[in-house]
Amino acid sequence: MLTRRVVLLAAGLVIAGTFAAQAQQAKYVAKIGHLEAATQPRHKGLEKVAALVKERTNGEVEFQLYPASQLGNARQMVEGAQLGSSEGTVMPAAFLGGFNPVVSVLDIPFIMPEDRAKSQALRDGPFGQAILDSFTKRGLVAIAIWPNGRKSVTSAKPLAGVDSFKGQKFRVMDSRILIQQFAGVGAAAIAIPFGELYTALQTGVVDGQENPLDTISTMKYYEVQKDLVVSNHGAMEDLVLFNPAWWNSLPEGHRDVIVKAFLEVRPQVETLKEEVQTLAFNQIKEAGVNVRVLGDAERADWRARMFPPARDAYLERAGAEGKAVMEVYEAEAKKLGLAN
Template structure:
């Protein structure tokens, strides 16, 4: 357990004032990004539907600490809630790393949302309860794509290339399955590593590629949408249980209700990013459905095996729920 930021502790003394319940919600994105914009929409819905009894105070851009500090703050009760990228929670809850498996969620948004809303999503959220937090919702936050300084004309082109990944055995196996090698590097070192050839390529959502200017030091981009970037909404259990059941339902429904608008906002940001990237010197190619299926066929089983090895019986049970639902 690490020490929480001074900012988190300082905020614990905020008085309740006129509201019956105040929830401070910390996250890492800027105020212009989809997560924050739609958190504000949720806050407005919750305030309206509880007659002002529940107030969400939203703190963006890591104002309350890094994600680990915010997650532990929620666990300890120093913070009421956080919205975290699932990729940052694998050390806290190994079960959530199921989302690292390539093409786990279909690129068809309606089918992907059915998985979030169904037995799989419910089981994934429930896995947080044994970690001292309450999983309230899953939110879509984009999909990863491949870039490289070497050609990516087809699947065989991945062989022998070096890709940067987050420190994840699942992602390493994803690239091993394509004959490529994966190197875990800190995100802050990625631009220079691409520029100097430490790695040939990387995977990230299009808006991240644009924002971090990776396209300026890469020659090829394949819009593969192979990896789902999901957010997890986590609440402190004591705060959550202190709410009347009616208010808990209002909050859960509000997080679900804004998903179509959230998805549309993110899609627009991605489309804008693709247009801007395509105007540069990088070669851009959109993978066909047949190619995406071939990628899934090669990558899914090795990544699945790495996940179960990491998450054990809990992971195996979650995969069983996922595959049963996905087959329907």
């Protein structure tokens, strides 16, 4: 009899536990995929956002994170968020230009100033909103722009000044804007897949490349490059994208919580990225690479040569939509005291 009582009690506890688990189960679950490893700043930031969202919605919204391309490559993750096989993705703007030409405005060199507060003002103001709004008619809800580092330039040949670019060949992503960026300083640019870049540098197919410092360090490009200029010329910006049907199924209060969480965590992601960049800078320097940091006067010279042809390539690609976004940028840049 005692044994039967124990069994019944245990069974009751199991049932109660099941009901408790169901009561705590999230009403709205979002699978969110991205490209970076779980150890990198983007994922750490997403973990912070997920925790805030869960807490502030009393467990009703749960983000399930899938780093390191677990949900597919960039195109597959964007299409998944569009079609609803996943609920969201955080994707670099550089991978979205073929899908949404408007966002390629962020590929233009020196579009974002070095001043952190002014860059943030551009993201938060009409310029950033225009970029976010451009995703609506393309079947996605874009709610935030997250900074994810800045690009610098390396070469196997000297980079003593802007005229040193002449005659050199640089690897870029497949982007007319980036090709014209280097044309502006007299260099050739070749689109080469990321996975083939180290070999291309090693064998001299190209002389140099552009990437954030942590990528240069992680991929060991410093082993086959002699010069590094910390130029911060190219902004690496992430777009936070959600499936419209899932997003619209949320109560308005939950949508507000999610947006505010992404904005709240954004400065922490930027700080984490800066810390990683500093470690990478030191590692590259210790490897014997000739390192220098771009000064203000030289930065202005680089911008004066690179920005116009890259901007023109963007306008040709993005048409009337792109022209409208550039007009917003120019107006906001003027307010912030930035060069156009």
